[in-house]
Amino acid sequence: MSLSHTLLALLERGPRHGYDLKQEFDAQFGQDRPLHYGQVYATLARLLKNGLVEVDAVEHGGGPERKRYAITTAGVTDVEEWLSQPESPALYLHSTLYTKVVLALLTGRDAAAVLDAQRAAHLDLMRTLTRRKTRGDLADALICDHAIFHLEADLRWLELTSARLDRLAEEVRS
Amino acid sequence: MTGDAPLLTARDLSKAYGTTRALDGVSLDVRAGEILAVMGPSGSGKSTLMHCLAGIVRPDSGELRYRDRDLIAASDAERSALRRGEFGFVFQFGQLVPELTCLENVALPLRMEGVRRKEAERRAAYWLERLDVADVAGKRPGQASGGQGQRVAIARALVTEPSVVFADEPTGALDSLNGEMVMRLLTECAEQSRTAVVLVTHEPSVAAYSHREIVVRDGRIRTSAGSAR
Amino acid sequence: MSASWLRQLAFGVRLACRGGVTGWTRVALTATAVGLGVAFLLLAASVPNLLEARDTRVAARVDDGQGPDLPDGILLVVMTDTEFRGVTIRGRLLQPLSATAPTPPGVSALPKAGEMVVSPALDELLAEPGGALLRARLDYRVVGRIADEGLAGPGEFAYYAGGDQLDGKAGVRRLAAFGDPSPGPGPDPRLILMAVVAFVVLLAPVAIFIAAAVRFGGESRDRRLAALRLMGADLAMTRRFAAGEALAGGLLGLGVGAVIFLAGRQLVDRFTLWDISAFPADVRPSLPLTALIAVAVPALAVGVALGVLRKVAIEPLGVVRRAGQGRRRLWWRLLPSVAGLALLAPMLAGLVDTDGQLARVQVGGGAVLMLMGVATLLPWLVEAVVRRLGGGGLSWQLAIRRIQMDSASAARLVSGVAVAVAGAIALQTFVAGMESAFTDATGADLSRAQVTAALDEGATPARAREISGRLSATPGVRSVTSVAYTDVELPDTDDYSSLVVGSCAELRELARLSRCRSGDTFIVEGARAERDTVDPAEPPRPGARVTALGTGWTIPATATQVKARTLPDGSTWNRTILATPAAVPALAAKPLRLQYFIDLDQTRPDIGELVRNTAAQVSPMMAVYGIREVKVDSKFSGILRGTLVGTVALLLLIGTSMLATMLDQLRERRALLAALTAFGAKRGALTRATLWQMAVPVVLGLVPAVLAGTALGVALLAMLGFPLHVSLTQLFVTVAAGAGVVALVTLASLPVQLRLMRPDGLRVE
């Protein structure tokens, strides 16, 4: 899961302070492991350096200096690319996939397309494994089967999520 | 994939049952020799699409051609003749005539085309052999196992050497091992005889035997993602 | 019978009703079919009461007369039956000789001269616009109606009219009381035997029909039971569930049958069959028979359900048909037929009196066994024949294979038709054989005359001429030939002959006379027409002294022997004395009996009715008959027609159950039919397969049906000593009716079959 892309996508909804970003991240994805401030600021610094975000305004108050960040055009393109690029099918993908779907919903993009792209990628791998399995020996078949069953689980999850996209959108946006 | 002209061309097919829009503007090509998986949740219109492509159901609107024949304008008799001669079918179950032996079941499409009984049964025996079910030739379908029955059904679909086989959830009633064997034999035979297969399934592991897949949802095709090959 | 046993039975009943929509339709279908059968049975059970009520009423109005030496309270009765446009009208002229004269049943007061009381049916007929001709004939004022107790049935046409000056006329009966003082021996025992056979023949298929109805939707029931097995029901429990379910269908069917019967009974007075109609109140099922039905029908239902279960194993995971343990054995299937023949044989050989009570039971039982034999033989026959069939086209192969796989249901499907046809053929062979014995070519020559009229009351030559004139003057009458005659007693014997008095021209109608002059007398030779039974009586001889109209007369020695000539109605007057008036001066002026042969212009409408009206004006006692080329005992032709109608009705009833069974079977194959259509199977090929699938068992069923039916019919004929006679036309009509019903059923199932071939069948529920 890519934190920089996630923060970037969250910023796409409007300029925010680092603190607000952390709050929002925790609310959507931080169920079991909330972010450190350090992580947020480090990431934002990197994004700034790469020109994907810019400082929108600086507030001088009594406390530490507070910067408000906004996404740049390059940043939007980067989010776009990231979302449309399927993850390479690997084990325990779900948190990344979940994040992507939620962010697509939050940024008003086609979340179903994200899922479809992912399914295509999964299926392609499955196809390769199936071919290898039918041509190989039993050991090959058993190894491939293991991978195929995990891919199948992912695909099943993708399918279910597709079917529940409308409800998810409601919950995320509320 | 080779660049020759598609066997089946569908443009903007729509079909409604009452208020249910089972198909809603589907466009699609099926090329010779390709194995195309039609995926999607149940009720999404996969079977309806297959029935339309095979000329079993006439779509409400759209274009549909097989080679250079217009399937929408064709009469029922013409479409039936096409199904007998050019297409093969495998369904989930209920397709074998229970009172005929497996051999007679496989010979059935040939006999419907007017092939003499002896010749039809000789060719049927060959296909039973290829699908590894020669041992049930003389038995009735009720005496064969589910996997054997489904392989008999595939033999029956292939016996006319069709250019397209339509398979609707062919492993739907089988366990995974039997399902795997059925799919392996189906795709092997199809590839060897360059028969196109339209494979309707909601199971990814079955769709994995295809060359490419389309996903149907609410009567529409979601993606036509380029295949890996 | 423990409480849990009963609970399980009750659960079966509930199960039958709660099986969702299909469960309900199944029970409703079964109940309707069983109900139809039960209604039929109740109707049959009512026949004894119906006939008895009718016989009682008819016996109570018998007016045969009790001879001349009667006390006071005498009623004079003249029979004036007539016919109007094909219907028979019972008519009586009544004249009381005292105030204490009896009144006929159903009539409160005797009509006065010029008045009449009529039956409701006749009242309506008279009131119709077309009744004007009849009103002219029955020229009396209607003063009342005959009550039900005076009528044979609601559809009877009858009247009692008041007459005068009847006393002393020939043909008048003198009556002190209505009613049959010594009721006869009842109907002809042969007719009773025929009725017994008719009942058996009609009821055996009804039993098969009910048994078939109980099996409706059996496959879905089996699946339901299998589901219960999965939940832990044991085999005995499933049997009780099934019994309960069948019981539900049977009991409901009894109820439905009672309702259909009660409703149908109200309509019974609208129908007249063979001139017989019945009052709804007459249609009362006999109590013992009703009790028998109420017990037997549910018992049959339960028996059939349990019998079906014996052939399948309901396992938790589905239903396994116990595939035929080897071939069907022939020997026990032949037992019923053999036993039936054994019962009939002693009577065939003439060892047993066929009129007795025991004989009726024996004949009925024999007939039942013969018919059952058809039903039991059929599965074996179908299996044995179909096993050898092969080859042929695709449709043929599909059909044969299907029958081979389940020859029992194929046989069952047509066994009702086979038994019904066998029964009908038996009955018809029997009736047709009897009819041929009672039917004669009359030798009538319809080109000479079409109608005869007879006046027995006696008329003088002058009146005879007047009557001739009036008949000739009736529009449409071309010519009238008359014969005036009287009976003569021959000497030294009890024998009678006839003396015809007429002009030479009139006498020439009766005999071939070479010469004839006034004063001549002739004797027609005694040679009878060949077909008549031999009559040993000698013709009167010339010179013999005979008595006519109370006067002695000697036949002149000059009387010459002549040969008879056939009259227009086909009769020949043999052994008859023909005399010109001058030869019998003492008799010529006396009132003689008259017979007229009338030649009509038959192109004129209602010409026969006009002649009858003229005759009625001459005398109400003048009878008019149409001459027929073939004399048929109308009772038999009626019964023949009735059996055919009954058979067709029965076949249609069976047809409905066949249709239901067939649709059931087709629906089971919904997915298969749709898949085959997807494969591009021609609809024609599939429907042809269905057709063959029906046709083969039907043909196989009709063969033993024809054999058994004919054998039974011939056996019955032989038993009663009638000449053996098989009517091929009747046979053909019956077989065709049976085959036709099957064709009809197949045809009626086609729309459903075509619908099931649509791709909807490919959907998986």
Ligand SMILES: Nc1ncnc2c1ncn2[C@@H]1O[C@H](COP(=O)(O)OP(=O)(O)O)[C@@H](O)[C@H]1O
């Ligand atoms: N013959 C029919 N009559 C009415 N509705 C139908 C019929 N066939 C299909 N449908 C409806 O069309 C939709 C698509 O069905 P189907 O093509 O069978 O889906 P799938 O095969 O993907 O499960 C469903 O909503 C189904 O209920």
Ligand SMILES: [Mg+2]
């Ligand atoms: Mg489907």
